[in-house]
Amino acid sequence: MSVPVPVSVSVSGSGLLSFPSIQRPHSNPPPKHAALPSTSPEPDTDTNSSSEPNTVKPVKFIYTRASPSIRWPHLKLSQTYPSTQPHFPQNDIFPSKTPPSESPEEESPKPVVNDDDDDEAQEALGRRSKTRVKKMNKLALKRDKNWRERVKYLTDTILALKSEEFVAGVLEERRVQMTPTDFCFVVKWVGQQNWQRALELYECLNLRHWYAPNARMVATILGVLGKANQEALAVEIFARAESSVGDTVQVYNAMMGVYARNGRFSKVKELLDLMRERGCVPDLVSFNTLINARMKSGAMEPNLALQLLNEVRRSGIRPDIITYNTLISACSRESNLEEAVAVFSDMESHRCQPDLWTYNAMISVYGRCARARKAEELFKELESKGFFPDAVTYNSLLYAFSREGNTEKVRDICEEMVKRGFGQDEMTYNTIIHMYGKQGRHDQAMQIYRDMKSSGRNPDAVTYTVLIDSLGKASKVEEAANVMSEMLDAGVKPTLHTYSALICAYAKAGKREEAEETFNCMRRSGIKPDRLAYSVMLDFFLRFNEMKKAMGLYHEMIREGFTPDNGLYEVMMHALVRENMWDVVDRIIRDMEELSGMNPQVISSVLVKGGCYDHAAKMLKVAISNGYELDHEIFLSIMSSYSSSARYSEACELLEFSREHAPNDIQMITEALIIILCKAKKLDAALEEYRSKGELGQFRSCTMYESLIQECIQNELFDVASQIFSDMRFNGVESSECLYQGMVSVYCRMDLPETAHHLLYHAEKNGIILDNDISVYIDIVETYGKLKIWQKAESLVGSLRQRCSKMDRKVWNALIHAYAFSGCYERARAIFNTMMRDGPSPTVDSVNGLLQALIVDRRLNELYVVIQELQDMGLKISKSSILLTLEAFAQAGNLFEVQKIYNGMKAAGYFPTMHVYRIMLRLLCKCKRVRDVETMLCEMEEAGFQPDLQICNSILKLYLGIEDFKSMGIIYQKIQDASLKPDEETYNTLIIMYCRDRRPEEGFSLMNKMRSLGLEPKLDTYRSLITAFNKQRMYEQAEELFEELRSNGYKLDRAFYHLMMKTYRTSGDHRKAENLLAIMKESGIEPTISTMHLLMVSYGKSGQPEEAENVLKNLRTTGVVLDTLPYSSVIDAYLKKGDFKAGIEKLTEMKEAGIEPDHRIWTCFIRAATLSEGTNEAIVLLNALQDAGFDLPIRLLKEKSESLVSEVDQCLERLEPVEDNAAFNLVNALVDLLWAFELRATASWVFQLAIKRSIYRHDIFRVADKDWGADFRKLSAGSALVGLTLWLDHMQDASLQGYPESPKSVVLITGTAEYNMVSLDSTLKACLWEMGSPFLPCKTRQGILVAKAHSLRMWLKDSPFCLDLELKDAPSLPELNSMRLIEGCFIRRGLVPAFKEITEKLEIVSPKKFSKLALLPDDQRSKTIQAYKEGRKEKLEKSKKVVDPKRLKKIRMIRKLKRRKYFREQAIPNAIGKQKTFKPLGAERAP
Known part of the structure; x- marks a missing residue:
């Protein structure tokens, strides 16, 4: 028996346990169940089972996210197989602990177990063992159906080994007969819990002479290492086994899956090309893996998803549901709604039916793109198509509404989710916590966190990371640190994103030492910093001027394969320039070229923004000299940086160099020049360049257009900005979101809300949603309101309400004020009630809009009722609302109500402000309440306020109205003592005071002083001066002032010419009056009957009634319809001269012309009779009136009948509605006549009759009022x-x-x-x-x-x-x-x-x-x-x-x-x- 080889020794050094990465909570992660797995990297028999290494079989997709009984608890499905593992917060799916239910390649009878070595000894002696089962042959072993028991037995045995025990010992015991396929399952099942033991098992099997490794085993171990993020070991095994296993598509797919997990798209592409070179045909799994790798490798390019689909089809393979789900999930991660919709449409057009996974991914992408309503529509469509929503679906929909901050909708979804049998899982709690964190409602977030723990759910790394990130963004660093401590106490290991969130929190709070300590702790815990962590710490060191640490960290970052982004490079350059470390600058530039692969143009852009202008110019010249095609936006941004630093000469030098060496970019150079001129605040020159160089072609730079438009907006040239924007759209240049917002504001300020509204629609049509910036909608609604087009404002808010689940309070307030401008109180009240019912709750601005609607509708008597209703609702009436009410009554001139509100305001503790004093004093001055004004001035000074110029002007007008010129002098002296600068209103009031005081010379001197200060008097002031000169018989000065006005180009109205005609009439210079008539015609003002009347009166005043009669004759020859006015002028001229006979003849002539004498003729004859020398002459004149049909005056002289009283009353009643003060003038003439001829009692009752009929004022004398005035x-x-x-x-x-x-x-x-x-x-x-x-x-x-x-x-x-x-x-x-x-x-x-x-x-x-x-x-x-x-x-x-x-x-x-x-x-x-x-x-x- 061979000795077991300690394979674990060979694994040490690379066997550190790696934890899966977590999506950053502050980057709006999707629900953790919504991410699609890679379909290729799993060397599973579920997808890769094949008896022949080079045979490609159809792949059957198995959804292993959760078991059916978990996903659809309401269906009460029985589980056929063991339950799967809990979901981990990462994009790929971990397989379950127990294997799938599919049979392996070989089946065998019951497993054979070696009990001991005695059996072998007895068998050697020729005796058969009673305890040993007979060993099965290969065929029987393959057919055995109990393979799961064998695999599970061996898996449990290996996992139960102690750290000092080896897998080789288990294999040497050979207690169970195993097929090669069985060993594959053992490696896979062991790898799900301990990848080191799986690798040890694999190595042991390779060293055994009775086991031959196959392609399936290699694919399996590669899958295990890929899931464990052990790319280096996987590459080593793949390279070692490549020659032995041959060109098997499953092995290549497995290795591609390892690379795909880390987004190594280039490596995946190399393997795919290698497969093709070796004659191994890629299958659908290969392409799905390629797609997965591309989607993880970086940001999606436009139309990338459709391009990948077309590439799959070009290879002769039809995309399946996994392909589409992979693409849609990638679009969801990128928040690329347009691409996701395009893929979904392509899927439907190619008759590939979506599944639940597809709907979940689409709901997720809609939620990420702030289209919660659309996500909800898709959720309803999902149910109508026969699919049952699962936990992933609910969490995705929950995330969509949480992203909008719709807490009510989130609560409803949670309730429905629980009713359907889905308990709130970690992802649900994490989403809600994240929502509250974004809203700054950290107390609620912490409460949800506590509820999560009390409900039996264990917060995971994502939970803690979300909390730390939210608290850090709210500058609650201590609370974030406490959460980290709780995380460690709970035994949850912080992830890279957890440490990064805490580091960012410390960085925001400026706590360098704590951030550095956290960063070092992360490295000590075995977690390698990512690009974000390095960037944050590097930025921290640079900003704190820790250059030594910064450069050390930078070199470490480079060694780890990370490079700073352009913004961080800019910060580095700023710091290095500040420290004069130019040698380091040169090295950094080389790193940007060699390591980051940046071209000279981009480097130049970074350098110029970092303050390295000389290096930037050098790099740009290198780029131009080497024939780089200049990028418009980069080039213009470089020029913009030069101009913003006021380096205009250097910018011009670069432009000249560019013009010489890049003649094909003249248009771009022109655009750059325009940008520089805009930055230099030389708008006129920029516009001239823009207009003069327009023939070069259509400008294509968005930056140039934005610079021009922004500069025009700052100079309030809104019409020019609008024209440039029209040119931009005509030339097909796409606008940015910022420019759309600016132009909406421009059109609103131009009072063109319809154009702004259309531009908003155009932006949404182009995919630019401005819902995040609610101010553009508010501007349009407010402009509609100011123009009293509340219907369109209402329509805009209605469309916005359909898109947003929760309306912003400012939008409601803007609509209320739009109604208020038109006095639509009922509509404004309806919106107010909606806010009270549905939220958000009304504010002071809402209440003020409601009151303003009543004020505009002139329903001031209802203000107190509405205020009482609001108080009954629990709303407190603010000071601004009280001031609004006070101003309304002040504008209406209701002094009683204003004083009542003023006293009530002081009693309530609202002390008057300067604005209140202005309102009160302006009203008191208007009502001529002199004593009240003086009292309030004393009160104002006691409160510590000094009258400003506006108040002084009001008081000056008050004293001017009552002609208290001495008090005006005191007020003017106070203005000078207070060092207030008199304005036009002050000077105009003082000049009019001089005129009324018959001191026009001093008024004229003050006018000259006023004009020397650059202030221009009003035309009414000039008119008052001319009138005052006329009254003082200073006709030359009046004429000089009139000629000065004409020579200075003032547009004088007819009243000025009439005034001068009266002046010439008073002076007796009727020739000038006649010449003035010609001047008046030259100025384009046609004389009227009143003008000719003044001319005739002028002739009559000078004793030349014949000339007045000539004017009358000229009027008759011109065909003008005459009335009594011109005749009265001629008759009055003859009567004043004493030629009564001629006057009577003109009266007869007028009657013959068909013109009946009226009050003007009567008044002329009565006045003449009043001034006649004797009674007989007066009677002759009055008899002529009697003959003309008016016998009342002669009867008043001769008769003493009581009936005359009623006749006079009836006559006055007829004359009251007649213009030109007919009744007033007649009474004056009659009383003069009666007084002159000693009929004073009659004059008295005519006088009292005039008072009775309100012809004379009732307060002519006021003895009864204790005034005696x-x-x-x-x-x-x-x-x-x-x-x-x-x-x-x-x-x-x-x-x-x-x-x-x-x-x-x-x-x-x-x-x-x-x-x-x-x-x-x-x-x-x-x-x-x-x-x-x-x-x-x-x-x-x-x-x-x-x-x-x-x-x-x-x-x-x-x-x-x-x-x-x-x-x-x-x-x-x-x-x-x-x-x-x-x-x-x-x-x-x-x-x-x-x-x-x-x-x-x-x-x-x-x-x-x-x-x-x-x-x-x-x-x-x-x-x-x-x-x-x-x-x-x-x-x-x-x-x-x-x-x-x-x-x-x-x-x-x-x-x-x-x-x-x-x-x-x-x-x-x-x-x-x-x-x-x-x-x-x-x-x-x-x-």
Whole structure:
């Protein structure tokens, strides 16, 4: 008996136990059951059983993933064979422990067992042994059906050996008779649990003289070593046995399977070619193995799957279901949906029926590509085709929805899975843990992990790896380290991916020492780092400037056969350049050429991105000189790197070199130049180059187009970006996902949401799904909403909802706001309710959108109801929602609600911000609540806020509206003190203030200052200045400003020309008014009837009614349809000149022309009668009106019938709806007429009738409101005198009764404007000062008279002028008019001499002195005036004499106080708020 050979010694050194690799959890692994096995590398009798070594037999595919009873528990199938092994988390399928049920080549009777050596001794003595079974011959052994017992017996015996025992000892005992096929099964079964013992068995069998090795045995051991990842041993055995076994296809297939497991496609291809050379015909298993190797060797190229199928068909072999499943599974691993669908379609077109494996792989690929809905559809189709889903199916579908983060759907699938009898396995738990990890819900992930352990499922390496990876990505490094400790405590050996995940976690947290220690621990545990681990650690060392360790690790990485990727090479170059290690740079460049196989172009790209510009330029020149065909994208990326580093000169040098040595690439060079110009922010030059070089041909560089478009977007040239994008699409250049997103944003900003929507559809059609970037959908929905096209926004969200199982909250909010822009509250509320019901829960933005919908729909009264409903739902109303409501009421001008919300907000603890103060102050200023504004300013300053320019502008407008110019000056001074820079609004407001204060010169100076700062005044500001110059009779300045506007190219409207026509009319220069008409036509503005009316009024103002009549004649000749307006101009011109006869003739002529007189004609004749000298003249004019059909004025003068009241009321009622203030002007004219001819009681009831009909304001005087103020602006002189008398009468009654109480001072607003050549301010001053009233001019504002209440009450009680304030009609009409119009004053005829004498002889006079002088007789008045002038002269001479300085100071102070009492301050240039010196009555009309 031979001595057993210790074969295990020869195996030592390569016998380290290798653990299967695990898919990285963070790379979205498919369900671990979904990966297809290699069909060729299994040297199994199931697929490779053949009695002849060179005979190819059909292969029958057996699905060994799980037994039928496990896969379909609800069918209650009985197991015929022993159960299979649990699934391991790797792509290939491990065979089960027990062999398949197929018979081997040879069958034999019962096994023969050698009990002991005594049997042989007895047999030698001629006696037959009673205990020994007779040894079977070969034929009987082959036919024996108990071969499984023999194989199992020997397998168990070998596996039960101790470490110091050898397999040779078992073989030497020869207890069981075995056939060569039996030994193959023994090797296979032993190898499933211990590949070292299987190899030892194989070697022992080779050394036995009674055993001859065959091809099947070689294929079997190669399969065992391949599964154990012992490629070197397999290669050695294959090389040693190649000559003895011959050219057997099973052996080649087995060796190809070894290579295929590691993705060694080149080796597989070599073996396939070797087979063909030796005349061994490859079978379908060979090609399936080749396909499997190619799919594992690297990324799939386009149409690779179909190309491999065609190659199989070209070899005369028809692909089977395994071929298709292998390809589809590879597509699933690559997440290549397009290729998978193409293979599936090819499979159906060639009538190869899909099986459950196929459906599982397709569901997996749909899940990987974020098409969960499509995966669900395929799941339903699977059941309709008669297939029963298994655990793999459910796990694949579960993974699809978990990838989308649809927790509800994942929960439903798990429940259905359990109902079908499938318990949640490790893969199920791993998928759910991975989902929660990606969502950052680490507490839930840990809970699932604990549930997994409590349910009896043991977490495997994948579970721990997923947890560590998720925690690491969330920067929870300590928790990740704790999970690693739990993994080690549980006895689960960490895999390469586990260590890599922990190393990446430490790297992200910047913990270099921990990462390095983990890396070293991985190597000590016998796990060789892969490319990722090396890359992470190398990157770590480089970033921490550990150059010595980095270079040592780099060399180790190279020795292990790994090379860094381009990005890591770039990091290395940066670090080496930083350390000036140029010799190492040269060595790295050689490694890139020799080891990585990179061509000079790619090397140049890496170098330039790593900062090695000189080396990069050298390599690029080498590539060009050696005739390399330049790659467009690489070349352009190199140029882009140069330009981003501002190395434009070097880039230009390279371009020149390229132009000289690569003349065929002129277009590419042009593209590179455009990119450089874009990076240099020279967009104009880039666009010029793009447009000028377009004739060279169509540009094909996506990078160039992206650079141009991105630069255009940054410069907000959206139309140019759109045109370039159109050129790009026309030239057939495919857009990137980033460019699609950018262009969608561009079209949205151009308010072209339909175009953006179409572009989104085009991107999806080209396979670019933008669902991951939800912002593009939000932009389109928001743009649709702003344009009030909510229907299309609704449609877009609907289509998005069909694709996504769970809608993003931002999309719902965008749709709510789209509805809000159109005021569709009900639709917005429906979306809000959907969010409340289905999730995600509404946010503050959702609530604000809901409120905004109500605001836009002007349903402010429902805001409080909705807010209460939201609070009842448990939603807290945020500060932004309160501000939105406050702004809504503020825009509506509802001050009461705004103040209520403001006070409630403060009571709730929401302190006002600057924005709130702006809203409040803007509204208060709009409502002219001066005191509230001042109070809020104090509150604002107490809160630590200073008014900004916007608030100051609002306050300036407030004071401008109430004409408080002094306060405006204070505010402007605060603006300067706060170093705020006034803007256009500030300057425009101040200029208008100067204009209203009749200080246009200072306003014009401020305008020049404004323009010097680059700010342009508004046209309204220019209009105000021209109007102010006109009022101050500064016609030249007004004309200069108008000409300046015309010369500067301003487009002036008709109102400007009308304003200048009024200016020329006021100045009496009617020729310029006529010339202005021609200028107006040259500017393209056609004159209207109103324009001609102004021209005629200008002629009438200058006393040339004949010229006005000529204009009227010209209008009639042109065929213009005339109304009463032009006739009223001519008639008014004749009447103002005093030619009553001509005026009456024009009235008759108008009636003959078929034009009935209206309110304009009536008003002209009544005004003329009011200003006529005598009663007879007035009656003549009024009789003419009577003849024309309007007898009301003449009847008011002559009759005293009560029926006149109702007639006047009816007349006013008819005129109220008529434009041009017909009723207002008629009442003014009638009251003036009645006052002039002493029918003042009649004038009083006409006045009160106008108030009753709201023709006049109800608050003309406000004694009953405890204000005692009055506002007579816009009234005629007669109406103002009637109102003044009634007002004084009311105040007298209040003074005598003591109620209502008066304020400290009483204000009378007269205004500064003139109506029909009458100044209301001068008229009322003359009346009041003649009566000796205590009213004095306001010191700060013009057009206002102020009296102290006490003095006013005493005057009303004691003055003889106030003894009888009742308005009465004269018994008969006076012969002469009782009123005269003198220099704008409508005064009593008897006061005219005194008025003239006082205003001519005295320049400045106080109201009290005017009253005294007016009451004196004429001769005494003259003497008094003379004495007053002489006395003033003497005082002036005395003041010039030298006096005591203290006395002089006291005298000056007294004079100053006296001057302040009656006169305003002298105007100071550039002093805002200061007023001009008071002038005597009528002085403002002096030229």
